[in-house]
Amino acid sequence: MPQINWSELPVFECKSTDLIGPWLTVAETIHDATRVRIKSEGSWLALGAFLQPCGPDGYTGLKVQSDQLVLPDCPLAALIGKIGGSSAELTGSVTQQPGPVASWVPAAAPAAAAIAPAAPAPAPLPAAPSSPAVLSSVEGKAFAIGSLCILTIPSGVIGPIFAGFNCFLRPVRVEKLKVSISIATPTQ
Secondary structure, eight states, X not given: OOEEEEEEOOOEEEEEEEEOSSOEEEEEEEOSOSEEEEEEEEEEESSGXXXXXXXXXXXXXXXXXXXXXXXXXXOXXXXXXXXXXXXXXXXXXXXXXXXXXXXXXXXOOHHXXXXXXXXOOOOOOOOOOSSOOOOSSSTTOOEEOTTEEEEEOOTTOOEEEEEEXXXXXXXXXXXXXXXXXXXXXXXX
């Protein structure tokens, strides 16, 4: 059985701040890792004064509509994360491309129409795929962290580790957040 040797990354901490963006960068870059272990603690307010502060596992037992959550199968305001992608992407998923774009030709001014013939309409764009595009790996896809998370990382994944909160409503008032990350490569 392979032994796993964990290497600690610098601990991320923040206190008394309002998070207005979707993600916090909790580790600049990981690479050559086969596993990531994330431990977290802290408290935050996801819905202002409407609820008491929660911790990394979110508001367990509180039912909300799934369209209000980044991860529908994870509690409201639970700590979530992603590896790679952008700090501005909400869910990290690639969505279906839009359908064909309607041709748009600006209306010519009456005087211009008398001087020059109308330009032909541009050819329509090809139809979009009928199913959503899918990322080829875990890069950029959101996952639940909670108070403890261990992930197997596919070979070749490189990128920052982001943490956020499982809700779209912002700001989230972070009273205290501490995230400890370890990466591992099995040895024989």
